[in-house]
Amino acid sequence: MSHDHFELLSNQALAACAVTYFLALLAHLYQWAIARSLPITASVPATATATAGGTDTIVRTDQAPGEQLDEKSDRMAMFSRIGVTLTVLGACFHFVAVVSRGLAADPVRVPWGNMYEFTMTGTLVVVVAYLALYRRYSLDWLSPVVTGFVIITLMVDVLFLYTPVVPLRDALQSYWLIIHVVAAILATGMFTIGGMSSALYLIKERWLAKGKTSTGYLARLPDLAALDRMAYRTQAFAFPVWTFAALIAGPIWAQHAWGRYWGWDPKEIWAFITWVVYAAYLHSRATAGWKGRNAAVIALIGLATLWFNFIGINFFFGSGSMHSYAAPVLTVLLH
């Protein structure tokens, strides 16, 4: 296959992947629509694994009374399975899209040369992380959020960030690029999943504060403590990875490329800000009066700085940053 063929394949695989995710989202939405008419009976005491993921409030379907309810919860379980299966299929297409993007370049390279490719890979990490943790942490409740988020992000990616395949710039040709970017993408994906938990925490907290406890999606989310734990776990995993990406691999690469470890370039500044905010998040969970709600808010601020760094910087400070993948100027050359 020629390089052009691979580029075409990548585009087609991404389209197929978006359609599949969309169908998965529909399945999950339908699943949760059924849930609205299904009352929540007394919480089943959690088993060991349930506490790990925090499914304390989710009803064991086989315990819902009445035949009609049984049928409904069976349908719920079926659509949940359909959704996850479609997501797995979508992830396969997604993977093909990412790999063939790299094969499309001449010479063949890693598929992280610009924002289009970075976003494509980042969303794949989100999906794979979600699938990998699905069983262990009973992530059924996260399905509509993940699929919805990934579809919207991919849409933005294709509509606004699409770039034809080009070779990597000199500054991007280094194995430190691979290490740095892999770590950054991994951390970004995990922080994003953690942010979803934190956001759901805040939503559910407000909802509980209003005294609502009826049926529907929010009622079936894990309890607040479990959401908080899920958020902490993913973000505590992502934090050292980010530390490595932004404060070790990044500077080493910058040293190779530009002769300085750290130059307070906008991209570096915001990577540092993200790091400090997440450090504050980890602290807040150990500080009286800051646990729970405030910690979740800080986590979301951290996520906002992370995504701003990734998307915002390129648009607002494009030419001022040596890292500007998006700016079609020879910044590196002119410095």
Add this chain to the structure above:
Amino acid sequence: MGLDKLDEHKDSLDRRRETAFALTPRELLRWMWRQLTSMRTALILLFMLALGAVPGSVVPQEAVDAVRTANWQQAHPHLAPIYGKLGLFSVYNSVWFSAIYILLMISLVGCILPRTKVYWQGLRAKPPQAPKNLSRLRQHREFETDDDAQAALTKAHDVLRSKRYRVVVSTDDGSVAAERGYLREFGNLLFHSSVLLVLAGFAIGGLFGYKGGVIVVTGGGFSNTLSQYDDFQPGGLFSPANLAPFDFTVDNFDVTFIQSGREAGMAHEFSAGLSYHTEPGTPTKKTRISVNHPLTVDNTKVYLLSHGYAPHITIRDGKGQIAYAGPVIFLPEDATFRSTGVVKAPDASPTQIGLEGEFFPTYAFTAASGPFSAFPDDKNPAISMTVWTGNLGLDTGAPQSVYSLDKSGLKELKASGGRPYLVNLSMGHTQKLPNGLGSVTFDGISRYVKLQVSRSPGDLLALAGVSLALLGLIGSLYIRPRRVWVRVRREGGRTLVEVAGLDRSSGGNLAGEIDVLTQALTNDRHPVTGTQ
């Protein structure tokens, strides 16, 4: 005592102090120290650090890009002085930014020291005795066994040891106390101490290092002495004697540009071939440097930053004498390498001559845009320059940039319509100047490279610091400290075993661990009851 409890305890002490009426100076100091080193203060300082870093990404920074900063200041004459006073052009050296991180560091030291002491004492402490009522703990299991009490205790001891718990058996009480995960706190302390190490590294680099820039035309050379640098930024304690005595010649320069597509005109690869001597008199070595591959000599690094064109220009004066000949460095203005430069011929007679203008590597012209460069490679090179005569001002002794003309003593040469007279030349051609001034020839082109030479001695320390920090962080975040107790009692001829645990960190899966332990203890399938 849990660290957050320690903190809360401190806080409550502080609150009691606050309500006391008169504080002695000593008490006041103590109070301030406690405030500063409290977890809440650390949190707020971290926030301030994050916020304080923001302006540096919005306002151009002197240390990062002096030219951009100067342009910005010119474009904002009202804001610039205010921003300057606030230190916004050098945020990371400003008083207020330094204040934030110095406070944070003091807080950090104040935090590490007492915790290290607590940790040190805790290291040798035994796991605490089992609480009276184990069933009050959140994770609690109970089962019967056929073993007698002593055997059950021994088994509990063995199982916990094999899971790397520190175990104490107290036979009188019929209980086993176990604890693991001591390394978590160690990791945390290592992390926080390493942050200090990183800063020490930065400080050393900032004081003893240097960074300089130099432009070398291919074929030209450089030796590492102060006078050879175009710009030089020494650290506070730098001494010129620290300059490594190497020298090199730039033999050649290669660049490949992307020919088509959206990113056409981007340099795909560029590299320079150097011959160098690590010290005068040592054998010549050859190397190629490119963006990701600097030359390292004696801990000093030579980086290839960028490149450009140096057209060879010859100026003959009115008498036909060569008044200037050689490559002239033109600085690129945009991605197409339209470049600007000046030529100064102070020896020309009857009058000194200065040229100022542009170089186009691939000259193109439309009526709408005027002359421009269509591509960065030298496919159709041309120069277009205005001519200035009079006094170049070179003998006043005042330093002058080689990239601009001091026009105070100069007059621009005009064409017939009053418009500026232009020397427009493609390569290999000569243009005669009017009024018997002489002629200008565009002989050829060389390329030049812009190099950065730098030495930053604290880097390795900083790097070691971040790596240790990462190691500590991993220990601190992934090691789960927990305590487990087992109590055995005889009741009506049966042996009852209780297992309970306490998680000392957030996010651990204690229930799962207790289940596994219970499983290991009851191989005789008695039903287990429990609470979670």
